Structure formats: structure tokens, C-alpha cells
Amino acid sequence: MLTIPFLKMHGCGNDFVVMDARAPDTAVVGASTAAAKALRCADATGFRPNAAQAQAIADRHKGVGFDQLIVLEPSIQADVFMRILNADGSEAGACGNATRCIADLIMRERGRDDVTIQTISGLLPARRNGAEIRVNMGPVNTDWQTIPLAGEADPDALPLTIEGLSQPVATNVGNPHCSFFVDDLSEALRDLVGPEIEHHPLFPERTNVQLIKVWDRETIQILIWERGVGPTLASGSSSCATATAAMRRGLTERSVRVMMPGGTVRIDWLDDGTVDMTGPYSYVFQATLMLDDHGLVETPR
Numbered sequence: 001m002l003t004i005p006f007l008k009m010h011g012c013g014n015d016f017v018v019m020d021a022r023a024p025d026t027a028v029v030g031a032s033t034a035a036a037k038a039l040r041c042a043d044a045t046g047f048r049p050n051a052a053q054a055q056a057i058a059d060r061h062k063g064v065g066f067d068q069l070i071v072l073e074p075s076i077q078a079d080v081f082m083r084i085l086n087a088d089g090s091e092a093g094a095c096g097n098a099t100r101c102i103a104d105l106i107m108r109e110r111g112r113d114d115v116t117i118q119t120i121s122g123l124l125p126a127r128r129n130g131a132e133i134r135v136n137m138g139p140v141n142t143d144w145q146t147i148p149l150a151g152e153a154d155p156d157a158l159p160l161t162i163e164g165l166s167q168p169v170a171t172n173v174g175n176p177h178c179s180f181f182v183d184d185l186s187e188a189l190r191d192l193v194g195p196e197i198e199h200h201p202l203f204p205e206r207t208n209v210q211l212i213k214v215w216d217r218e219t220i221q222i223l224i225w226e227r228g229v230g231p232t233l234a235s236g237s238s239s240c241a242t243a244t245a246a247m248r249r250g251l252t253e254r255s256v257r258v259m260m261p262g263g264t265v266r267i268d269w270l271d272d273g274t275v276d277m278t279g280p281y282s283y284v285f286q287a288t289l290m291l292d293d294h295g296l297v298e299t300p301r
Helices: 034-039 051-058 096-110 187-198 236-248
Strands: 002-011 014-020 068-073 080-086 114-119 122-129 132-139 169-172 176-181 208-216 219-226 230-232 255-260 263-269 274-279 282-292
Touching: 002 034, 002 096, 014 034, 014 096, 051 068, 051 282, 068 096, 080 096, 096 114, 096 122, 096 132, 096 236, 096 274, 132 236, 169 236, 176 236, 187 208, 187 219, 187 230, 208 236, 219 236, 236 255, 236 263, 236 274
Parallel strands: 014 068, 080 114, 176 208, 219 255
Antiparallel strands: 002 014, 002 282, 068 080, 114 122, 122 132, 132 274, 169 176, 208 219, 219 230, 255 263, 263 274
């Protein structure tokens, strides 16, 4: 049995359980915050949750509940490696809202205002921007092979029609995304379209799905169906994908506000092809979990 400390955090309502699998002696002594120190324990060193453990912790009734489980690991290329598991136990390539949260945690630990976070999709530089965190989410990939799609198709107008929606935009910003433009946002429509498009044969790695309403040239509003999670209050990579989709269609400027049910972020598509995301982060509480190979340890009856 493992007893592992964790932090609960969220970015715009997109919520995370954060565990630290780095060795306890790798902490930056003197600069670490109480929250960062509390995460370090011998049981967690090298911990890699399996799907059953992730699913058990994600259960909002019998576990803690999260959209993503974040595990911090050592990195030789960056300040920390951030492993991202979805609520169904699958691994994600990027999570912009979690990146802001972890960036603040590591900045406090290191006593700095800038850090670099490594994910399986690449290196993400982050820095303080007043009371918020600004993260460079890397390049916006618009080639059908890198999204990826199952076959050649126009990513700016995919040959997909569902429930009166058609020609969505496909993008990869760490994860694959499929974005539909609508006149009116509807949670019922999102919940109908989301799971079918997530598992559509055109997307061999599945996909995140968004509905986009363009308010003006500097503001869009979105609803999100997240791959491996379902409906979510916010998604950083979805914000980047939808904002740049609107820009590709010529509907907005290169800097926009993205409004989501859980909050608002700003997206800037830079001249070098990468995208910056600026937004808030929040600490909720810290506690411990008892785990075995099958998930949470139940109290004997």
C-alpha cells in the first residue's frame, strides 16, 4: 500500500490532482513552499499511476475527482516533467490549464518568475504575467498528418457533418482538436456531438471537440468535450485550438479572449507560429491518498 500526498488545483474550473514523483531530496531547499514540500515523500518517488488507480482517484463520488491527474517527474531538459493522465486513465500530450498551475508551483519552489515544463509533446516555457501565468504552448500544427487524421483531408474544412454542423477545423496543440462554429452554444448539442466525434474514424488518436461562437473580432466563447474526460469547464489546449481556428477562418484578430464556462483566458498567436496562453491558477487543498495496485484502498468492513 502506498500513502501519497497530493494537491488539488484548478485553472478556470479545469481541475487536477497533483502528485510529486520526484525524490524528496531533489527539492530546492530554502525556496520550496510548504505546498511543494508537502508533496515530497518516499512512497511517491518514481510513482507512475496505472489506469485503474487514475480512474479510482478521478471518481467524483468515491475518489477525489479530477479532469486530469498530474504527476511531476524529474527532467534533464526542463525544470520538471509533467505527466498528464485523463479521467479514463489515458495519457494526454498537453494541458494548458495544468501547465499554469504547475508553473506557479515550480516558480515558488525555485524562487523564480519563469520556468520550463516538459510534457510528452514538448517543452513549455512559462512566466509570471501580473497575477496570472503566461505559457507558450508551442506550435499550432495544421497539417493533416501531424494532427493526426486517418487520411488526407483539408484541416480548415473537414468533410464531417453531424447534427446540422459541418466543416469543422482540425488542429493539434499538443493534443488533436476538432472545432465546430455555431450561432448558438448548447450543452445538449455538445454532449450529443462530442462523444461521436471524439471516437470518429477520422481521428486515429481520438480528439477533443469544441463548439465555438464568435462574438466579435477579439472575443470567442466555447464549450468543450475533452478526450478521455467528457464535458469540462475549461481546457487550455482547446482554447488555443479554437482561437487559432477562428483566426485561420479570418473571423478574429491574432489576439483574442476565450470565454469558457469556468473562466476566461487570452490567446496570442505569435509570428513564429507558436501560441501564448495567459490565465489564472488556483490552489484548493492538500491531502493524502492510500493506494494499492487496483486503486484506492477501501476501509475494511
